[in-house]
Amino acid sequence: MEMNDGQGTTKATEMQSDNTLNHFFEEQLQAWPDAKQRFNDLKGVLLKAVTCAGMPFYVQCNPARLVSTGAKIDKAALAQRPCFLCEKNRPEVQTQIPIGNDFELLVNPFPILPLHFTIPAKMHQPQLIREHYDKMRQLLDRFEQLTVFYNGPKCGASAPDHMHLQAGMGSHLPVRDNWDMLYSNRQTLLVAQDGAELAALTNYACPAFAIIANNADTDAQLFETLYQALPQREDETEPMFNILKWRHNNVFITVVIPRDRHRPACYSAEGDAQMLISPGALDMGGLIITPRKEDFDRLDTPLLEALFKEVGMPQNTFEEVKQKVANP
Incomplete structure (x- = not known):
């Protein structure tokens, strides 16, 4: 009799x-x-x-994403509009898959990816990942092929x-x-007893x-270590x-x-200097979304590298965080 090591059953469940x-x-x-269109x-x-x-990035011209790219997220604007992620304000046709007792999976009607989902909390609450980090893993336990991602409250949400x-x-x-290339050039900061790595x-x-x-x-635990080492501004709710x-x-x-920044300076520039990114x-x-064709046409290597340098963490801060993680 052949023994089943459980891997076949696991793969069948994942499929x-x-x-x-x-x-x-x-x-x-x-x-x-509307979503189908x-x-x-x-x-x-x-x-x-x-x-x-030195790496191939991709720029997508996606006019439908102007709704998200141009979203006003100041307190006044948020107070004036109904929350489109609360169930009572969603289109009646939009159904969901329960994710545990506290989240739901929905089709995103303004897609960037060929299969694109939004996973909101059932309860209306601020965009903060610390208490919900494990939910990303739970999604991948259930749907192995997904890439799950999170936008901070001033980082694209x-x-x-x-x-x-x-x-x-x-x-x-x-x-x-x-x-594989990124991992082979990594700088290991912390290794847990079970071999997990930060x-x-x-x-x-x-x-x-x-x-x-x-x-x-x-x-x-490793995420919490990193979270505590990252800088947090006094007016922000999380790093x-x-x-x-x-x-x-x-x-x-x-x-x-x-x-370091929510949006690059070109976002609010005037005239030809403006790019809505x-x-x-x-x-x-590495998948950059441009709602406007003129921005899509203009983006080249120098502009893209400058944009990442502008909105990403400064190198000196990066070195400080690495030191905090490696030498707690």
């Missing part, structure tokens, strides 16, 4: 979960013509490769008043596509950190960063990209 997600996605598009439009968006810090994650699959994402990515377009772990508790997380077999890879996690991961 079933991914099939459930695809089925949910297709059902939503059939019932929701935007996902169809996504197939025809312009995409170009631009070298950034168009609804900073309502805690939410996003997730998707099916598109170029340079930080994930080039992971490292600095030293050859990316801007300073970044990575957590490589297979144990949930160690993963959370400024974006997070991208994915799974490779049983290893969970988390990339944390600290931020408001970086979120996918942008910081």
